[in-house]
Amino acid sequence: MKNKFRLAISGINGRMGKNLLMIINQNKYNCILLNGVLESKKSLVINNNIKYIFKKNILYNLYIQDNIMNIINDFDTLIDFTNPKTTLNYVNICNQYNKNIVIGTTGFSEEEKIQIKKMSNNIGIVMSSNFSIGVNIIFTILKKISKIFNKQKNIIDIDIIEKHHKNKIDCPSGTALSIKNIILNFFNKKIFNKINCHSIRAGDIYGEHQIILSSIGEQIELIHKASNRLTFAEGALQAAIWISNTKQKGIYDMCDVLGI
Template identity: 60%
Template sequence: MKNNQIRLAITGINGRMGKNILKILNKKKTNNILLNGVIEHKDSLKKNNKILYKSNFLDIKSNIIDIIDKFDILIDFTNPCSTIKYINICKKYKKKIIIGTTGFTEQQKLIIKEMSKNIAIILSSNFSLGINILLKILENITEILCKNQQINNLDVDIIEKHHKNKVDSPSGTALSLRNTILQTYKKYNFIKKIKCHSIRAADIYGEHNILFSFIGEQLELIHKASNRIPFAIGAIKAAIWINNKKKGIYNMHDVLGI
């Protein structure tokens, strides 16, 4: 293995995010990134047990131990139970992990935080550049509102839309948006609820709308994703960034430097 080579594995390779990350890796002209292993639930392997990567076929495995010596960084967009299983394996074998899974319980979040004492982890509810810029803008707007004592006369609603098969509601991104506002409120000793509204319909990729309602005026922030490519690009960027990290828990603000 070359010293600067980034050896990746992807879980849920037949899922929406797995397919899009693979699409980007197949197009990306970077010699130091190597996809060495792919994982999928065994029931999915009945339909497809190989994927095309560059000009070669990779066998899809149902057991991560089968490829444990072939990768250094795992990209995981699956479900909370599977992610906790994978992160335990990553800790045991000293692998880094990029987590895009959402819907964790508070106990599962504590497990992830504890694991970060031993391995490097990037945990993010959304890997797109646009959403992470939006989070920063939201922090700044809330700061201005708090300084100007506008909170008592303000209603904040977060409306999020996703495809009908998305399980968690509100979305992880909506919760991140809400938490960004609440953390700024807390800094200025304000306590006020923020309402989240979820829509699950058809094949919507993802839309998040933050509506600030004052008396006589509204301020609206919107992010729309037209496909999953921005999330896939962000996940690969995260994997490159974490390559030289030994341990700790990070997010996309760390990766993007914002």
């Protein structure tokens, strides 16, 4: 179909999968044709179907598959929020079949990140620890204020506090680690002794990140709170549209997608 790209989503019955489908069914992005959905082999809903609304009145049934090879010829870009092992398998297959992939999975080892980066020589990859616009604005703010702090002589204390639901596995969160890496890469290491990272796992918290920069007599606090998962799903869909339109090989993040 003209001006459309074919999208597949893995983990369609997970938290992010359901939110992605919700947004797509609102017909907000007319350039997206949802053409494949995946779940794990352990899922009880394999071969069940999901309701996908195309345009306003056309309803499609998409059968949930447990093997990406069953839909390999049906999509151009895959959105994946699963786990490191599954994601690496999908990246390998996307690399072999020249498919773009948007990765929202976190918890990769450094070796796994190197593998993903290597495969980005052949395909387009958007990989981010957080797809919300607000968090990526905070990433940009941190980079900008580092130029000011780097000129100061006072030592500052740096604390990162992150809160997530009690079922989140990786700790600290991928977003907290991204914040830490930005500070390590952009802030002069002479102005702080260490970065303290504090993690809270409780209830059904969607995601909260706080950066506290403390010096004698004053503090700066940057806080982002997510009130639902739709903001992350929205960002992932924007990333899928962006990488499909640019058709560029390489590895990118959400700041690239937003142009900030």
